Amino acid sequence: MTKKILRVGVIGCGAIGKEHIERLTNVVANTVVVAVYDYFEEVAQSVAAKYQIEAAPSGEALIAREDIDAILITSTDDTHAGYVFEALKFKKYIFCEKPLALTAEECQEMMAKEVQIGKRLIQVGFNRRFDIGYREMKQAIQAGEIGEPLLIHSAHRNISQAAGFKTDYAITRVAIHEIDITRWLLDEEYEEVQVLTVKQSRKTSGDWLNPQLVMFKTRSGQRIDVEVQTDGAYAYDIQCQVVGEDGTLNLPDPARVLKRASGHYTYGLTDHWAKRFIDSYDTEFKEWAASVLKEKLVGPSAWDGYVSCVVADRLIQSRISGEAEKIELIEKADIY
Amino acid sequence: MTKKILRVGVIGCGAIGKEHIERLTNVVANTVVVAVYDYFEEVAQSVAAKYQIEAAPSGEALIAREDIDAILITSTDDTHAGYVFEALKFKKYIFCEKPLALTAEECQEMMAKEVQIGKRLIQVGFNRRFDIGYREMKQAIQAGEIGEPLLIHSAHRNISQAAGFKTDYAITRVAIHEIDITRWLLDEEYEEVQVLTVKQSRKTSGDWLNPQLVMFKTRSGQRIDVEVQTDGAYAYDIQCQVVGEDGTLNLPDPARVLKRASGHYTYGLTDHWAKRFIDSYDTEFKEWAASVLKEKLVGPSAWDGYVSCVVADRLIQSRISGEAEKIELIEKADIY
């Protein structure tokens, strides 16, 4: 019996890191986690003990191990770029949670290295592309079921945020998903983006702006509105309606038991992104593992990480300027 | 047996005029149509013959009749104001289809006359306020079920338009309904409005812009987006989602039989506003008749007609200027 197994090293053992380690160990077939690293040594030790694997003394040491084929980066946002560059030195496959980097310039540098190496090594953690609902929408669009898409109405609603949340995070950590999924659905780049101020909710738990209304315009003139509620919402609820010349497509709610009781028809909504999109995370890693084993990445690329950096940056600028801001991108290399 | 009956004269026997005459005669209890007038004499004659009533030689003659208590104006848009002024002279109750006038100035003049008379005589035909769905939404908002409303996402989609349709009509004849219903739902006036250009649909049957994306901002900062498809849509479809601090409310589709066949779950949508909102028209006239018989109008007023004129004018200007335009209103008299 021989079975090809992907050997992964994980940098960052926080909440999402732990979840991915469990996923790679017990949900995704044909992957193993060989070693982990965390800035807090005892955290790494504890995770390593639980799975009877090794805790590496540093991210660099972990990256350098010969028994590791691919690196999963789920450390804090500001450390992503550094580990990506390190892993690129070893030409190892990289799965990096969003954001790929804090600046568009770093993303450009990563792409330059990939071009030099001659192939993609980086995948960015835009999990929604693996959600069955978004995929069915994209298939329907590509099959021409609604003609040319003209507008998208979407909403991203959260129940709460951790302490330390800031207004900018509404873009960089929340709307970042719509920045990516919208251009993926439409297969278009943006020309112009804007943040509009909105009457504020009493349910905002901190001093950040909530809600915000985010607008995109694509190069072909499609308009997208994204309502962003960072906290206080009735559920973790993601809505997306693509309006085409011949019809519309709506992202469905997850299937839940339909109840009739106490004078109402009702079904439950999810309260957390981890529940809402659990299947998409599983699929994301299954497909990533399969593509790495085939040595042919197909998921969200460094280019996608780059564009989302540029767009997020312009949206934050728009909130400050009060104006629509133009999107300017470098030329896309052939490997993307 | 005595029964108080409202005696109505109708000016304008076009499609909607005919429908309202039938409604006043055979659907609404306690109303009769006494006489009709139309610019085309033979049209008026034919309608009069059908219902065994009189055809008046002119709108003015009809208005002056002592056996008529109230005037229904459904003639062409440019003639509305003239007939309203004439009817006001006789202090008769007036039901005027939208728009109340072509200019805000005329609306102001009408309001001045009503103030002078000391009470409302004019009701404007914003039928959606009588739709059971919008009413349930307003009740829920007023009952605090979703906290303070913060945004509204809405869409107004049409299958086709008559020849001669123009880009401006997307505002004055189509979005005019959202101009009114939104401020009614929110009980707020607008501060700023804007028209955004959108990628155009191949299904537009003439040379007008379609779709357009209309944005309102209320004085308290609520944001409203209105997708306006004037033609080519998959159905006559009206969507409205009010987003509040504690939840959202969606206008429901009309109840239709739910079918499972050929691999799909499906139900039918309506193809025409007259079908979609038939109940609202019936209710509109029932309540108007009842309020006139009680001599206390409660439906959409000349003030509502005035505001919609101002807003429509600014939206058209916004489309030309490419900028958001401010809304400035006169002071509202106490009778409204």
Add this chain to the structure above:
Amino acid sequence: MTKKILRVGVIGCGAIGKEHIERLTNVVANTVVVAVYDYFEEVAQSVAAKYQIEAAPSGEALIAREDIDAILITSTDDTHAGYVFEALKFKKYIFCEKPLALTAEECQEMMAKEVQIGKRLIQVGFNRRFDIGYREMKQAIQAGEIGEPLLIHSAHRNISQAAGFKTDYAITRVAIHEIDITRWLLDEEYEEVQVLTVKQSRKTSGDWLNPQLVMFKTRSGQRIDVEVQTDGAYAYDIQCQVVGEDGTLNLPDPARVLKRASGHYTYGLTDHWAKRFIDSYDTEFKEWAASVLKEKLVGPSAWDGYVSCVVADRLIQSRISGEAEKIELIEKADIY
């Protein structure tokens, strides 16, 4: 101005009688209530005073009045047949709330009189045939949209019943609607019917059986199951699914505003038949009035009243016998 008006006399001013008097006076166009009678004189007087009409000294006196064209019978069930026979003597049009009579024999006698007179005068108050949902289902069936119907799954759920309710009433006052609407939907007569005992609900407010499961088999072999909850249900809820060779049709819930709040998607259900079916009652009387004015009845006939008597009787027998019971009908006269 001339307008043909239907002059109605009402026997029985209880809850439903009052509702119909209001309906005939202020909702249905072209009908007036001329006089009313009730067993309790002061009730009749009070209703007469409210509408400024006359209170008749007896049902017979009311029926005999020359200024009354049609009789509406909404008195207690045991008095229906007597008033129907009296009205038939005067060849007056009759609208009789269900049941038409307490025995099938009386219904046969009424039909014999109609046949003798040569036309239908009687309409029975099976209001569901006028519900827009059931009508759309019947149209779809007749249009062949689901092929031949093979089964129907239905449920009739009530929140409460008045004191004095008895087990038999679950058939004669509750399932009676499904007895009628099912054969109307399928255009078939029953061959065999059965009542099955079911685990009882703690929410039953009296000493009657609740729920009961009622089964029909039509002459062509279609099977129908009707869950009957007489009280304790979460809402007044009527469900009906017709299963055909090519698909299924479901009666829709009434359109209600769709809310998302507190972690749930929800919409309200109705709590009373009068709300659930209000439109059907309005339509029932509009169409009845129109058909009487045209002297051509088309609504539920004495035959329908007869069949429902026979079936209800066999169902009650089945509950006692514990067996399926055969349905045997007389031959149907040509006028039905």
Add this chain to the structure above:
Amino acid sequence: MTKKILRVGVIGCGAIGKEHIERLTNVVANTVVVAVYDYFEEVAQSVAAKYQIEAAPSGEALIAREDIDAILITSTDDTHAGYVFEALKFKKYIFCEKPLALTAEECQEMMAKEVQIGKRLIQVGFNRRFDIGYREMKQAIQAGEIGEPLLIHSAHRNISQAAGFKTDYAITRVAIHEIDITRWLLDEEYEEVQVLTVKQSRKTSGDWLNPQLVMFKTRSGQRIDVEVQTDGAYAYDIQCQVVGEDGTLNLPDPARVLKRASGHYTYGLTDHWAKRFIDSYDTEFKEWAASVLKEKLVGPSAWDGYVSCVVADRLIQSRISGEAEKIELIEKADIY
């Protein structure tokens, strides 16, 4: 790095066998297929070649291998019992697709052996117990959300059947799922079951009866109706409504993109059980593998296989006798 892996041998490489081999190899973590056997040697060889594993010369040889911990039996129905008995000799864990055996007597004998061994080794492939929808229903019932369950209305609709299908299979291969899932949902055994004949569908592709209406009555008096369409249906569609004293629960349709186009609202239904329940199969094997690794089976047991045999047998008898048939069960051993 050490990771405990479950080593499985598979008997039967037909359609469902192949699917499970793929599942155990590439979907379920921590399981490997070590060897396979099929009655047709070349089939086993081809599967073995694809996965680079061994083809065993016989089911018995495969069962006897020391490097195999558990046996998956997906061979033809008539061979299940033989392999189960053989595997029991070696005290190996067994996953047997339904039916566990052709006769209740064989099931009793298997249970006797398990009791002798002192623990459960057998799990039967009732996959619906692992479906997220049914599980949410059971949780809601157990949490008392709808009070005591009183009735279940369910439907099992298929598009087609393979050649050679027989009337009895409507019970043994189709309704068998409802036999199991209903008693699992209610945590009750049946007292009486019945098959009712129904008007036949023109879409039946062979000479078997279709549809059939199956009725269960539990020991506490709950009534269950199961509409069974073996072929010709509009989709592979499974419906289940549990009616309790305080409300109802409906199994939801799988979440699919919601489309509005061509005058209709619509979403797709699945056309095959393998798609409809794909997640349940994945979960079934994940949980089975985890429970075997913990040496504590929790899925459907030999008792469940036994009861379904008894009930299926009585239903077939009922179809022949035209009567309701009593269910009589042996006493349940403590290990179940």
